[in-house]
Amino acid sequence: MTESKNSKIPIYAVIFTVVFKLLFLLTRYIQEDSFITWRVAQNLLDYGVIGFNGNTKISASTTHLYVFVSYLFNLIFGKENFIVPILIFNSLLFTIGSLFLSHLVLKNPWHKAVFIFLLGVLPPSIKISILGMEYGLLFFLEMALLYYGFRKHKTWALIVLPVLILFTRIDTAIFLGIVFLVDTYFNRRLRVKYILGGILGISVALAFNWLYFGELINNTIVAKKLLYDHNFTTQQNIEYFTSNYGNFWGMLKLPGNFNPLTIVILLFELLCFIYLIRQKEKRNYFLWMIFLFGWTKQIIFISQKSLFDWYYWVPQLLLFVPVLIFVLEQKVKRNWWLSLLILFYILPMLAFQTIHSIATGNGEWNYRRKMGLFLGNYEKDKNQWIFLEPAGYIPYFSGLKTIDEVGLVDKQIQEEIKKDKKNYWINTVKNRKPKYLLSYQDLFEGENAEYYKAHYKILKEFRVKDYIKSDNKILEKIYKLKPSGTDYNLYERLKD
Template identity: 80%
Template sequence: MVDAKNNKFPIYAVIFTVAFKLLFLLTHYIQEDAFITWRVAQNLLDYGVIGFNGDTKISASTTHLYVFVSYFFNLIFGKEYFIEPLLIFNSILFTIGTLFLSHLLLKNPWHKAIFIFLIGILPPAIKISILGMEYGILFFLEMSLLYYGFNKGKKWVQTILPALIMFTRIDTVIFLGIVFLVDMLWNKKIRWNYVFGGVWGVLLSVAFNWFYFGELVNNTITAKKLLYGQEYTFQQHIDYFLASFGNYWGMLKLPGNFNPITIIVLIFELLCFIYLIRQREKRNYFLWMIFIFGWAKQVIFISQKSLFDWYYWVPQLLLFVPVLVFVLEQKIKRNWWLSLLIIFYILPMLAFQTIHSIATGNGEWNYRRNIGLFLNQYEKDKNQWIFLEPAGYVPYFSGLKTIDEVGLVDKGVQTEIKKDKKNYWINTVKSRKPKYLLSYKNLYDGNDANSVYYQTHYRLLKEFRVKDHLKSNNKILEKIYKLKPSGTDYNLYIRID
């Protein structure tokens, strides 16, 4: 009876962790790109087409599976009320994923419960759960594959889940490949069901892109590579890595090129991993999988100059897992180790993320969303176009047809980039003549032909300034807003001819 009761502790931890993290819904911190996926889902609802602007097909979202999930949540709850249920759903799935991970690595129910809660309140876990991206579903699917496919030996899981994982994000081929290699080297055999699942997953993803969109990879990948791709010297590669690894490898995004906290944590993670894998236990089989994947994903994405921090959330967590396991399994002074970890790392990380979420939520929800709401009221004709960057909050809340600077939601920009990358912005404006321009810069500055063109054809309609959104009746919130102001100043222009 006691054992049965103890075995429920991890389930209680899941429920408590989800409930605790739902407090972050109050911050209204939702990632910009989530609104791209949700608009694609609503476009599918309204036009029956996976696109962004009416009946034009385009893979504007990085994730196909999450588009369909978002579509069903819109269908069930309606466009006005689907966001909170979907965020709760993401949080539940992610936390169940941590439950599966705890079963793979730990035996003591109490240790599992502590593991679930502590990993669940780290910054990447909070962002995965609450920011509206697809990683809650992805983490659940990946941990389900390890737990049911490789721990329980369910062959149907090995066959089906790789396809779902890859249909969520095509770059998960890294995770699936690492799992395959570790499993083959550890067990000295090949799981052909899993091989078939991987091959089927690749074919399904590529075939869907090809037959539906007429492209092999998602448009988002093509667009980012086209605009951001450039040749680097070896020294530039080194400089870029030094400037980026602290922000994207660790859990803190701090200004500057050097982040000593990240280096200390990385070394400790590596030492804990080496300590744990000294014996050939089944637990270590999964530790090898998640740790190698964490390093591989980080190295590959940083080397490819991937600036978006959500790419790093899952590996950040998985690389930290050996630290939690090491501390929880200490037989001498375990409580001392655990107290030090909580006081000097986990609680500061939680405090940092809380401040970050409040400040960024203000900048996104109260500021950037306000621009979209203004346009929604000002412009009643939703067939009018706006040219801007990024394509999340403002297009979603304005309802206007959208051209984004990167070409994620409209391929016409890519055509202009190929013609003349240096002048693609002004060339897009001249050829497409969008009614609205939303720019970080003052387009009237300068005496060149471009500024003359803007002065001739566009009128400044409204200025949006971050400083105007740093006030609150709550003095603590106001201090946080001013401590970490979030957002960018914008100028909104309207065409006059």
């Protein structure tokens, strides 16, 4: 009876962790790119087309499977009410994924429960859960593959889950590849069913892209590569790495080019990993998978100069797993080790993420969203175009057709970038004559100022300083401590 009751403790931990993290919904911190995915889902709902602007097909979202999930949530709850349910759903999926992971690396139910909670309140876990992106779904699928496919040896998991994983994000080929290599090395044989699942997954993802969009690679990948392509010298590569490595491997972004905390964390993670794999436990099989994947994913994306921090959330967590196991399984002074970890790492990280979420949520929801609402109320004709960057909050809440600077949601601009990368912005404005321009810069000053003055008027200036005020003095201090957002100028085209 006691054993049966103890086996449910990790389940209770899942419920408690999800409920605890729901507090972060109050911060209204939702990632800009989530609104791109959700608008694609709503475009599918309204026009029957996976796109962003009416009936034009485009893979504007990085993730296909999450688009369909978002579509279902819009269908069930409606456009006005789906956001909170899907954020809760994402948090639940992530935490169930951490439950699967705990089964792979721990035996004691109480250890699993503490592991689930502590892993769940780290900054990347909070962001995965409540920022609205596809990583809750992805983490769930990846951990389900390890648990059901490689722990329980379920054939369906080895074949079906790789398909779903690759249909969520094509770059998950890195995860599937590392799992394949470690499994082959440990078992000294090829797992044919898993190979079949991988082949099916790649085939489904590429075939869907080709048959529906007429392209093999997602437009988002092509667009980012086209605009962000840089030819760096060796010295520039070194400077780039030293100024960014802390943001990638660490769990928080600190100013400056040297982040000693990240180095300490990395070394401790590595030492804990070495300590654990020397124990010759069965779980080493899974520890090698997640640890090698964490390092490989980080190195590949850093080498490609991928600045977006969400690429590193899952690797950050998986690299930290050996630390949690090491602390939880200490037979001498375990409570002392656990207290030190919570006091000097978990709580500061939780406090940091709380402040970050409140400040960024203010900048995104109270500032950028209101820009979209203003424009949506001002312009009733939703067939008018706006040219801006980024393509999240403002297009979503304004409802206008959108050209984004990168070309994520509009392919035509990519042709302008190919023809004349230096002048593609002004060329797009001249050729397509969007009714609205939203810019970080004052367009009435600079090289093309005369053209803008002749064809556009400034409609409204949006300033971050106007949104870092609050009647609540604590919130105001947080807003001023970490002001979030960028000053914008909104321009409207003059009548010809």
